[in-house]
Amino acid sequence: MTSTAVVGSTGLVGSHILSTLLSLSSISSVYSISRRDPSSTNPKLHPLVDKDNSQWGTKLSSITPPPSIFFSALGTTRGAAGSVAAQRLIDYDLNLSLAQTAKSSGVKVYVLISTGGANAKSMIAYPKMKGELEEKVKELGFEHTVILRPGLIVGDRQESRPAEWVVRKIAGGMGMLGNSFVDFWAQDKEVIARAAVAAGLKALEGGESVPKLWEVGQSDIVKLGRTEWKA
DSSP, X not given: OEEEEEESTTSTTHHHXXXXXXXXXXXXXXXXXXXXXXXXXXXXXXXXXXXXXXXHHHHHHTOSSOOSEEEEOXXXXXXXXXXXXXXXXXXXXXXXXXXXXXXXXXXXXXXXXXXXTOOTTOSSHHHHHHHHHHHHHHTTOOSEEEEEOOSEEESOOSSOOXXXXXXXXXXXXXXXXXXXXXXXXXXXXXXXXXXXXXXXXXXXXXXXXXXXXXXXXXXXXXXXXXXXXXX
């Protein structure tokens, strides 16, 4: 039986990571760290709620024994945050702080939802901060670090850029023609969530047979979350 923790559990992908974990008999407990209560009464769920995200590290370090797998689907948009600098405080600073806490607490497997365009050398703020985060969490030395790099995430966000909303609707319409029309450039939120859970569990159970650093691209996300997925 496996204990897990999730941050970003009320977001587009994170909410589906949470529901996927709660549906699996192999998962004994799920700790969710968030600003508001997740919409679930599952007895395996242990919500750790604090509107002050500076306290989330304390919440994570208080879990005893520490979870075996920590999932981060934490992120925001520039519009919701108010500026690039404010977005970076969440997407980079808070994510890295929680990863550091997870490592020092004894978490074995760290799973990060990043983006396909992540690049620490990018001149564009969003892919740059994602790439810089990836580089820093790689240095922490978890037994296994799993980084998922999805393309466009298909699903209805509470917050979304207008142009992104249009493209997402196009992807949704193409998906009605068949998954093959979309999977190579846009992945469904549920597929990404299932892939994250599958990869995390494989890393935990597979030991040395799974790479210490596992970078999961779009085709492997589809493979893990759609083709090979078994609940």
